[in-house]
Amino acid sequence: MKLKIDRQADALYLTLCDLPASRSEEIFPGIIVDYDDEGKMIGIEMLYLSKRVSEEDIRRVLFETVTEGA
Template identity: 70%
Template sequence: MKLKVDRQADALYLTLSEAPSSRSEEVSPGIIVDYDDQDRIVGIEVLYLSKRAPEADIQRLLFETVPEVA
């Protein structure tokens, strides 16, 4: 999984798979989901990042894994 922030494009892209994208769908204004040829999600793009999260410090990202519930 990779997370890329493009300041010039004011966008964030989350890569979930290295599989090539065969189609894209804008599921909400400025939120684009990329799918492979088997309709699995391979990436998610968030446009207008500075407007959506104006207080976000994109230099400092925190990842948290939620423990499994048995």
């Protein structure tokens, strides 16, 4: 899994796996989900990131893993 913030494109992309996308669907304005040939979700793109998240929050990314039973 990879998270990429592209400041020039003003976008965030979460890659769930490295398979190529065969189709994309905008599920909400500026939120695009990519799917592989089998219809499995492989990535999520958020456009207009600077309008959705403060600059401070863009610079500070927190990763949290929740363990089973927590």
